[in-house]
Amino acid sequence: MKYEWLDQYCLSKKCAEKDFKIDWEAVRYLIGGKMFAMQGGDKYKKSIITLKCKPELGQALRNEYEHIIPGYYMNKQHWNSVYLEGDVPDDVLKQMIDMSYELALSSFSKKMQKEILQVDKND
Template identity: 65%
Template sequence: MKYNWLDEYCLSKKGAEKDFQVDWNATRYMIRGKMFALQGCNKENKPIITVKLDPMYGDFLRRQYNDIVPGYYMNKTHWNSLSLDGDVPDDVVKDMLDKSYELIFNSLSKKVQKEITGSADTP
């Protein structure tokens, strides 16, 4: 796997947790039980990570990089899968993870957001 920093990066997000979903043979990264990234394999047993993105941004990335495709086993409009053997630059992958985290964080109640950040600030 090319992006060996993924686990540490995902867990560096405020309130981020991970678990291993045995049925899916995949690691989930979540905030208060809401998933922002899923790392596993596709049907060819190739390593992937799937993240939630604004549909327009996801579509833009899919057109820019062959290694980004509609979310594997997920809603194809909102979720995008990235080949972990691919050639997408690290900064683009980090931006995808940041945006996915922000989408999920912002879907939480203001009270929960404050609990996670310890203040009224956003992530």
Template identity: 65%
Template sequence: MKYAWVDEYCLSKKGAVKEYKLEWNATRYMIKGKMFVLQGGDKEGKSIITLKLEPSHGQLLRQQFKDIVPGYYMNKEHWNSLYLEGDVPDEIVRGMLDMSYKLVLASLSNKLQKEILENK
């Protein structure tokens, strides 16, 4: 699989945990119960990761890369899916993962954010 480093990268984020959701046949990376990355497959079984991005940034990336599409089974404005066999450069994927983590972290209470950032 291309982007084999994604699992380690997601788990390197402060407060990140990984869990497998059997009914979705997918792995979720979460912060305090809120998902920031979902790794699974589309309806044809092609491997994808789905992550949250600022709407304008997600739209720009979708225009630049055919392997970035509106979030599969998610809110199409805020979530984007990336085909793992695609040609998106690693640095773009890292930036997407970073943005998703930051957006979800920012959605938590100030108390939880402080707790997460001061640990690990």
């Protein structure tokens, strides 16, 4: 895989967790039980990561990079998939992960966001 840092970067997000969804054969990265990234494969078993994105930015990214496509098996307006053997620069992919994490976190109420972010991983 081209992006060796991917797992560590996703897990570096405050209170991020990961699990493996057997039915999807995919690793999911979650915040407060909500998914912000999913790493698996497409129907041809090509490695992808799927991330939430603001619709207008998602479309712009798909127009700019051939290896960013509408979210595989997800809402095509709000999710994008990135082929992990593609040519998307590391900084662009990191920005996409950051945005996806922030979008997932912001979907919670302010009170819940505070509770999630106060969880101590050292418990």
